[in-house]
Amino acid sequence: MSTSTLNINELEQVYDHLAKGITAAGNEKEALFLTKLALLLANQVGNGDQVVASIDEALKNL
């Protein structure tokens, strides 16, 4: 779908921080945490269609 816009160092930084964030949120709050994150990132992307396409992409191969 998308081409990479993050270099490997940035991607690994996000990977680690997101993992720690999910753990820090805890079992009960991880879904709420990820939903908040998705809304924040959507606002930064600034393109509704692109966010909708990413939501559909993330639903694949679950």
Place this chain on the structure above:
Amino acid sequence: MHFPDSSPRASLYYNYQIFPFRRPPELNGESVQHKVVIVGAGPVGLVTALDLARYGIPSVLVEADVQVSQGSRAIVFTRRSMEILQQVGVADRMMEKALPWRCGNSIYRGERVFRMEAPYDEDDRYQPMNNLQQQYLEEYLVDQAEAEPLVDLRWGTKVTAITNRADGVALTVDTPEGEYQLHSDWLVASDGARSAVRGMMGLRMEGDSYTGSFVIADIKIDIDLPTERLAFFDPDWNPGNTILMHKEPEGIWRLDYQLPVGETPEEALQPESLHKRIQAQLDMIGVTAEWEMDWCSVYSARAMTLPDYVNDRVLFTGDAAHMLPIFGVRGANTGWQDCHNMAWKLAFKIKGWAPDHLLPSYSQERVVAAWEIIDEASKSTRFMTPPDRGFRLLRDATLSLSLTQPFVRPLFHWRTSRAHDYVESVLNCNRDDNARCTAGPANGSPLQNIKLGENDYLFDHLGASIYLFYFSDQAELPQSLLLLKEAVARSGVPFEIVQICRQALQVTGHMLIQDADGHMHERYGAEEGTTYLIRPDQHVAARWKQQDNGDVLTALKQLISLA
């Protein structure tokens, strides 16, 4: 025999009056063929009867009860509603008592995360919202109806059977003095969400029977807060749910809250449960005043409508025609738009002035409006009461973000009843300049009120008539308009020409509005010769940058049948 409860209902602030059953001519063996029978003397039935009377149409208004509404029920009335109530003569009395307001607040974890001010236009006579208990409103409408010789208000009269025929309707009604038959050319069903007429006719509604239930409670309490809407999200005492508070006259506050999952209405209305929850809400907002319960009820939210509001000789209006979600003050406010749309069309039909498409256009316009309302209300509903885990997570994420992230706050936007624009109406002229106009009310939209002077507004001057607004500084109307006016006058249809001029003129034979500063010209995008054709319900039917008489006649023939 029907014996309505004739002991005055209990209330901490309202003195219920019992309206006695009066023996009608039918019970003395007289046979009467009525023009219109209206079932249900609630806010919508009463306005329908008064609206029809403005066109000289008599009606019989039957009501099973012998007193006005139990409890406050509808409390918030919109600007458009006030404009309609002004037409039937009760707006002044309402505004003496009502609490006007325009701001709403959304509160989460003790912080106000969103505040919205409903727009108030300097040209509007009425504020966006006005709070008054339904009993007072009904009392004013009943007084108006009792003073109107064309309205025959029959209390204690319950409809038990109905036969709908192509040429009229036969009703069986039960009363404290026995049954009788009511014969009418037309029947209007305004008997509410549990409409007996709808049930007896076996008509099915379409849409979602959404099952969320809410407690509505009125308490007498002194709270020093302005008249604004307060919405509390996810409070500790009722996790995940929403609580609404509204101020009413007479020191009454309305609280609405959703029932916790799995709780029945009976459980929710247990006095201990009510008391504990209301006290928890008051504790949360730091109110320590004593309070007393006046009235409470449980409301189930639904989003359904009949597919057609005209069934041969039976017309449905208000909640009898549709059931709408609680959020957004959509009950009475929608019902009045329905019946104000219907009344002139039914009157014109009875008078023989209506083209064949006129009465069906009531159903067409208002069913579209009902679906628009259902669509808008479902957006509010999914935020206030999320229907599943996904919506719940998004709502909770939005609440959490709202404390620090302004970009999510517009999601709190609360949609309220609004006047509908009949954009696709068959009554709209399609040979006019509507598409080329960039300012002013469009075809199908309600008129914009105009402040003409101190305590003097455009709508004050409008009545039960078709209007032609003609913007011109010429002392004489064009000959073609005068001929048109004469032709319409011969047909008997109420029709008035209103000239709006920027100069001081003396005219005879038509209404003149002095628009010295050109303000109304500006609001209506008008230049010399601009013309609007206005329906009797104050919606625009056609408009021209420069009037062209041939087209005015064409547009007028969409509204009336002219020889």
